[in-house]
């Protein structure tokens with residue numbers, strides 16, 4: 143049972159989440175579907191890249207020692223063609239990416255030569271290796287290509303394709319059950335009765351969690367009773383790796399989530415010294431992890447970035463997702479914090495030599511509008527003051 147009297151630090155929450163955290167099983171997937179997946183094995187180069195010496199320019203291939211003379215053109219080599227050995231005392235017309243003919247050791251680009259009736263005049267002083275991309279320049283056979291634990295970005299996909307990989311071993315996506323509490327919630331498209339609101343968190347989290355690698359296995363609205371919540375958690379824990387709830391983790395009369403969790407598994411930690419998102423609850427039901435996000439939309443949004451991203455990253459074997467990248471910016475706002483660290487939603491703009499951080503004026507945890515233009519969270523420590531121009535640390539919201 144978690145100590146309900148004190149507030150925990152975000153570091154304690156992250157430590158609790160990383161307890162026993164290990165990647166799930168892995169699978170082969172087609173390269174075209176592997177974007178943002180995490181590599182489950184280190185891959186090695188199958189061949190040299192580039193696989194043959196080739197020209198970096200459109201021009202003429204020759205022996206550098208022949209420069210300073212007029213050379214006749216003995217062959218023409220396009221990319222994709224095979225070259226014949228270069229005849230002595232001649233040059234070859236060559237194009238970017240075309241294989242170097244055996245015997246040639248340099249390329250001169252066409253803008254630098256003079257084409258005459260009797261041949262091509264090559265100015266003197268050409269250096270061996272000029273404008274030649276040597277075989278294996280990028281990588282050689284058996285060298286490490288991409289390390290296990292790398293999240294495959296677009297460049298990695300192109301690089302792997304360049305090595306002929308058409309499928310790759312990646313960690314399985316964590317299955318996430320997303321449960322919403324709050325009898326006041328309706329779906330867009332339905333009419334609102336007095337007192338009701340639309341379930342914004344549903345759309346926010348259904349978009350955000352897959353960006354962190356989640357596969358949503360269940361998305362459900364749970365009626366605000368202890369029995370319904372207990373049944374929903376039990377069902378979800380049998381099919382998901384992670385259960386995420388929003389709302390119902392504070393101290394209100396309808397806040398059943400913690401009690402339901404404790405009847406089935408364990409509450410590991412509750413309540414953080416942060417704003418927004420104080421009532422965050424962490425726990426588990428058998429092997430299934432539980433993250434209870436506070437219901438206020440901004441609390442859910444910030445909690446997902448700070449805690450679900452590293453958890454889902456850990457389940458996918460991705461160290462890079464342990465922490466958000468940080469930059470220092472100049473505040474374009476003033477604020478004063480009380481007893482909790484404040485994660486303010488800010489818009490960073492590069493101003494030539496530094497970042498400027500603008501904060502949406504209303505930073506209340508119910509105002510999701512404050513997140514719409516935000517690309518970072520400025521972390522303002524408890525009991526501190528920030529004035530315009532002060533340096534603030536900002537966590538970048540990159541998924």
Ligand SMILES: Nc1nc2c(c(=O)[nH]1)N[C@H]1C(S)=C(S)[C@@H](COP(=O)(O)OP(=O)(O)OC[C@H]3O[C@@H](n4cnc5c(N)ncnc54)[C@H](O)[C@@H]3O)O[C@H]1N2
Nearest residue numbers: 324341342343344389390391392397419420436437438441
């Ligand atoms: N007496 C106290 N009251 C509250 C405390 C406290 O310490 N003592 N903490 C406050 C803080 S801080 C937060 S944050 C909220 C979080 O409470 P819950 O996690 O129990 O969330 P709910 O009460 O269910 O909802 C809060 C708020 O958010 C709206 N909501 C909920 N779900 C959604 C959704 N899916 N989409 C859009 N909006 C949603 C809900 O209608 C409420 O307005 O508790 C404070 N209270």
Ligand code: MOO
Nearest residue numbers: 418419420441507
């Ligand atoms: O912890 Mo709450 O999100 O500050 O309103």
